[in-house]
Amino acid sequence: MHAFAIAIAALVLLPAPRCVRPGVQEAAAPCVRTGLTKELRQKYPKAPTALVLLKHVLAKDELWPDDEGVERKKERKRILEILEDPRLIIEYSAPLVPHQHLEGKKVVAGQTIDENTIRLSALAGKDLYKLAQTLLHELMHVQQLRHQGKPNGGPREWLSLSLWEKPAYDIEQDLPMAPFVMEWKDVECFPAEDPAIAL
Numbered sequence: 001m002h003a004f005a006i007a008i009a010a011l012v013l014l015p016a017p018r019c020v021r022p023g024v025q026e027a028a029a030p031c032v033r034t035g036l037t038k039e040l041r042q043k044y045p046k047a048p049t050a051l052v053l054l055k056h057v058l059a060k061d062e063l064w065p066d067d068e069g070v071e072r073k074k075e076r077k078r079i080l081e082i083l084e085d086p087r088l089i090i091e092y093s094a095p096l097v098p099h100q101h102l103e104g105k106k107v108v109a110g111q112t113i114d115e116n117t118i119r120l121s122a123l124a125g126k127d128l129y130k131l132a133q134t135l136l137h138e139l140m141h142v143q144q145l146r147h148q149g150k151p152n153g154g155p156r157e158w159l160s161l162s163l164w165e166k167p168a169y170d171i172e173q174d175l176p177m178a179p180f181v182m183e184w185k186d187v188e189c190f191p192a193e194d195p196a197i198a199l
């Protein structure tokens, strides 16, 4: 009886393992292991497709600008690795800014909360391409947090903020559109060599 009580106490008191979060499912294991919350999947049923396509596009050097630069190429490869990491969870919260405050303000489509959490709002993107752009922007921030750290404010905050945002906007703008406007029904986790996605 005593042992039983201790066992129960241990179950109640021990913290739950980090990887278990109710409702979270991997986007498209084994290729994209990013966790998506239930709410996110309901709000953005195309998120797994966007992430799988993103992964394929990120892996193909020829789809990116010739003058991309060594650093950005490195960042792109790191984002690929992040998509294989189940610790990253994408959740949904709408809206990130209350509606009455949206007017005249920059629309918040997504937010990187920490190196393992991205939050999308109701404004993350109506179509697959826009959604992928928002995801890629935030994935760049996750990459920055994991490998470079967040710039700390201080007197030159405007500078550190622009240094922080520029790579995210740049990669978002460079994302090729063609793969995302094709008629995809259900993009499963397919091998990169699949001729059907020879983009």
Ligand SMILES: [Zn+2]
Residues within 6 Å of the ligand: 137, 141, 165, 168
């Ligand atoms: Zn940003």
